[in-house]
Amino acid sequence: MTTIEVRGLTKKYGPETVVDDLSFTVEPGQVTGFLGPNGAGKSTTMRMIMGLATPARGSVTIGGRRYADLPAPLTEVGALLDAGAVHGARRAYDHLLALAVSNGLPRRRVGEVLARxxxxxxxxxxxxxxxxxMRQRLGIAAAxxxxPRVLIFDEPVNGLDPEGIRWIRDFMRALAREGRAVLVSSHLMSEMAQTADHLVVVGRGRLIADTGMSELMRANGAGTVLVRTSDPGSLARRLTAAGATVRDGLENSLVVSGMTGxxxxxxxAYxxxxxxxxxxxxxxxxxxxMELTKDSVEYQGAA
Known part of the structure; x- marks a missing residue:
């Protein structure tokens, strides 16, 4: 099974460290969401995975080998890093055919990916x-x-209408179900919530979280219960004595964690x-x- 292994990855541009000792793994059979504020180092990390940028330290391997050492890279990893990276005068079929021929791939693959x-x-x-x-779809077709068993997509839903976003979401899920390792970055949290199985969260180039979607939600507020009663103080004491964590909510409510409804x-009742x-x-x-990255945002406006 082919994985992406990122180990101790560090990248500097002049005095600025944009990726700082970053380590994570992208497993096959799932969509890994790559999240972080602007300037967190996501795109730079993806470029290093693809051999387009050289790390100062650390390593990235795909199936145990560096991208530069893959004998036929397009058969092992496909990527969409920039949907605009296609000559505007070239027809879609010709663009894909040129890629196929130059990589020793059969011409029939052009028709197959156009259909898919x-x-x-x-x-x-x-x-x-x-x-x-349509440019995003063409970029995905090229990938x-x-x-390949590994696919990397940098902000594939940026600027798309709801229909396009849904199509890409369903497509990513389908690719993962086929056993492929899918790494996708996005700023749209609502989409990642419906797409990703696993999350890698970075801030200022450092790893903040490497966790399953359900684990992250449980650790950051999911599973609390809102309770209202005429005597919140008395109930709060009883809940605390029973092992729950209780904090005051709005309008005399209680927010309880550690116990089910x-x-x-x-x-x-007892x-x-x-x-x-x-x-x-x-x-x-x-x-x-927002809770995870609150200390990693470059610019914060006043409320």
Whole structure:
């Protein structure tokens, strides 16, 4: 099974360290979301994975080998780092054919990837006339030409309409189900919440979190319960004594963690405490992301 292994990766531009001792693994069979504020080092890391930038220290391997040492790179890793990296005067079919021929791939792959990305009907059109969504699809088609087991996408949904975003989301999931390792960066937290199985979060070039989606949500507020009662102080003491963590919420409510709604309800009933509300709370990925990266944002505006 082919993985991406990033170990101790460090990159400097002049005096500035943009990637700082970064280590993580991208496993096959899942979508790994690569998240971080602007300037966190995501794009630089992806460029180093692809051999487009040289690290000051550390290493990146794909299936145990550096990208530069892969005998037929397009058959092992495909990437979309810049959807605009195609000659505008070249037809979609010709663009893909040139890539296929120059990499020793069979011509039939051009038709196959055009079909898979929904571009069959525009194969004869020049790329310069494509919408952003169509250019993204063309870039994905190019990444798939060699049928690689590893795929890397840098901000693939930026600027797309809802239909295009949904298509890319479903496509990423389908690629992972085929056993491929998929690394995708994005600023859209709502999309990552529906797309990624695993998350790598960076800030100012350093690793902040390397965790499964469900684990991150549980650790950053998911699983709390909002409780309302006429005597919150008394209930809070009883909940704390039972091992829960309780903090004050809005409008005399309690926010409880460490106990399920069912457990809270049973405890309240045992002590004869009437509840007017008992609502499980689900933190969003955006909430968790903002909490994790609050100390790593380059510029913060006043509220």
């Amino acid at each position: 990305t929904g571009l069959e009907g525009v194969a004869g059109r020049r790329a310069g006339g494509f919408s952003l969504g 798939l030409l060699g049928d 069912e457990e809270i309800g049973k405890l309240a 002590h004869g405490v009437a509840l007017s509300e008992l609502t499980p709370q689900l933190a969003s990925l955006e909430d968790a992301f």
